[in-house]
Amino acid sequence: MPRPTRGGRPVQSAPRLAPAAIAGPPPPYRVAMKTHLQDLLSSALDQVLAGSDAVRPAIGLDATRDAKFGDFQTNLALQLAKPLGKPPRAVAELIVAALPASAHVTRAEIAGPGFINFFLKQAAFQNIVADVLAQGEGFGRDDSGTKGRIMVEFVSANPTGPMHVGHGRGAAYGDSIAKLLAATGWTVWREYYVNDAGRQVDILAISVWLRYLDLCGERLPFPKRGYPADYIKHTAQTLKDRVGESLKRDASAVLVDLADEPQVPDGASDADKDRIKLQQEAYADTLIARARELLGDGWETIKQTALDDQLGVIRKTLADFNVGFDQWSSEAALVKSGFVQTALQRLADKGLTYEKDGALWMRTEAFGDEKDRVLVKADGAATYFCNDLAYHVDKLDRNWPVLMDVWGADHHGYIARVRAAIEALTERKDALNVQLIQFVTLSSGRMGKRSGNFVTLQDLIDEAGTDATRFFYLTRSHDQHLEFDIDLARSQSNDNPVFYVQYAHARICRVFEQLAEKGGRWDAAAAAGALHRLDNEHEKALLTLLGRYPEMLQRAAGAYTPHSVVFYLKDLAEALHSYYNVHRFLVDDDAELQTARLALIAATAQVLRNGLGILGVSAPEKM
RNA sequence: GCCUCCGUAGCUCAGUGGAUAGAGCGGCCGCCUCCUAAGCGGCAGGUCGCAGGUUCGAUUCCUGCCGGGGGCACCA
Secondary structure (H helix, E strand, C coil): CCCCCCCCCCCCCCCCCCCCCCCCCCCCHHHHHHHHHHHHHHHHHHHHCCCCCCCCCCCCCEECCCHHHCCEEECHHHHHHHHHCCCHHHHHHHHHHHCCCCCCEEEEEEECCCEEEEEECCHHHHHHHHHHHHHHHHCCCECCCCCEEEEEECCCCCCCCCCEHHHHHHHHHHHHHHHHHHCECEEEEEEEEECCCCHHHHHHHHHHHHHHHHHCCCCCCCCCCCCCCHHHHHHHHHHHHHHCCCCCCCHHHHHCCCCCCCCCCCCCCHHHHHHHHHHHHHHHHHHHHHHHHHHCHHHHHHHHHHHHHHHHHHHHHHHHCCCCCCEEEEHHHHHHCCHHHHHHHHHHHCCCEEEECCEEEECCHHHCCCCCEEEECCCCCECHHHHHHHHHHHHHHCCCCEEEEEEEHHHHHHHHHHHHHHHHHHCCCCCEEEEEECCEEECCCCCCCCCCCCCEHHHHHHHHCHHHHHHHHCCCCCCCCEEECHHHHHCCCCCCHHHHHHHHHHHHHHHHHHHHHCCCCCCHHHHHHHHHHCCCHHHHHHHHHHHHHHHHHHHHHHCCCCHHHHHHHHHHHHHHHHHHHHCCCCCCCCHHHHHHHHHHHHHHHHHHHHHHHHHCCCCCCCC
């Protein structure tokens, strides 16, 4: 498999996911309608405020929560009640009385504490169908890339084992937010940072080697701090297939002069546990040093084999999960290239580093961190922070001025120092955009890499499918804890929420299949002239939702909330299912009505596809 | 102790200043001679953790408590 490399030299580029869509502004009708209502209200305000010294408020128009409140609402009267010294409803009456006549408005109604609700003629909404059909995959999208350049780094799971369900959430979120940003005017680049340097890789290698020795018939005790899981045995077998027994050493040679690893006794105090764990870490380090001595270059072979094998598993899982990256960036390559030293020098040149207790520190506290941080440890090894800092500098050097990092919530305390480093070198406080993904809990127990019996993301995908798994992850706000109901996700039952949306799409496809079977045709070109036939409340609900899609996308992108797309799609599917149950679309005796309804559901299918595409979920034609 | 994410129906969760707070699941009652019933319609179920404050208006913003998750390394 290809080795990942550092920045600027992508090894494996994922295909760009954005479809070649029709560029251009979102359909203007909703915006135009709001502007129109604002003009009417503005004119009314001229009259109402004449002779008053009240400050003219901004005219806010909102979508209504419920169709019974009309199409748009304004709270103008509530805002003006106090300055005018009149009850809100009285103000509302003045405003409504002063409203000029309009061809689009059927009525303006005062409701509740003083809202003015506008009811528009259905004709105002019908053209959305033609817009959707004309723009297709491009409907709602802004592929201009003119909002700016943003790099999204996500997953970046350590290559020391398979991805678990927590990583899956970050993968689903990161992939969808990248798609969402790309669909709303951003130029997006997605990266995976491969932590293939440092002590954890040595721990991985020693674990693999000990299992390899097992396979060669050499029995050694397995250290507590090693990775005991079965996937290590698999990698050990891969190693043996590759090198035979050339890396076999006698157990006695490995263990000579080595005291037994200390064990935590039952009922030990917390202090004792911590002390013994430190001794166990030291024991693992001793084993690693011993292995290096005995193996020479062979040690590197083991490390490479282990990394290749683990990363290969991760790559397969992500591919199955429909998650792609523009680039995989290697920590080890970053170190080897000398760029870490370059970054350190830049900090030193600014007087932001100093030595203390044999270590090299950075003055992060001067930039809002709660304390200064170590860059190079007393033993000469760089900290994770040091290399990661360099990586972020590298990203900025590559002309990505906005860096979104998708991290697990356990990295919360790490934000301040990375932000400090970036601010120190760029004088920009806002370059780093961290999205913390809250924890995933499993309905049947917790996961952990050392336990050996955790549920991997691959397990989940294999059993529940990519669609159900991705949809499930994205059904919750990312800053909310997610309880992953494994049984539900695994079940191919009606309870699984992804099917509800997909089914709406499949149903529409089935209608067109039926039409073809009957030998009928649907004339898309004639649809525009037939749309005036869409006059019932179910059609109105669909028309309204279709029209809201573009603004929903913008809102979801602005708030970094792909789950908003999920909830929108559920609403759209619900409107379709309700419509389906009440009305027939294949209307034998009314060709114009049939044309109009088919156009409406074709547009609905298009928006379902577009939205599901943002989520990375398929839109099947049959279920 | 400090930082942070939370606390909304029996359960899982939406709702980034507005109206009578919503959905799914679970419970109950209906709907297939008709484009897939993986669907639709209806009923029951709430002191939006507690207490103050700001506001014409607070589930939403602020403060303080109570309860829970996570983080506070020369680990990654």
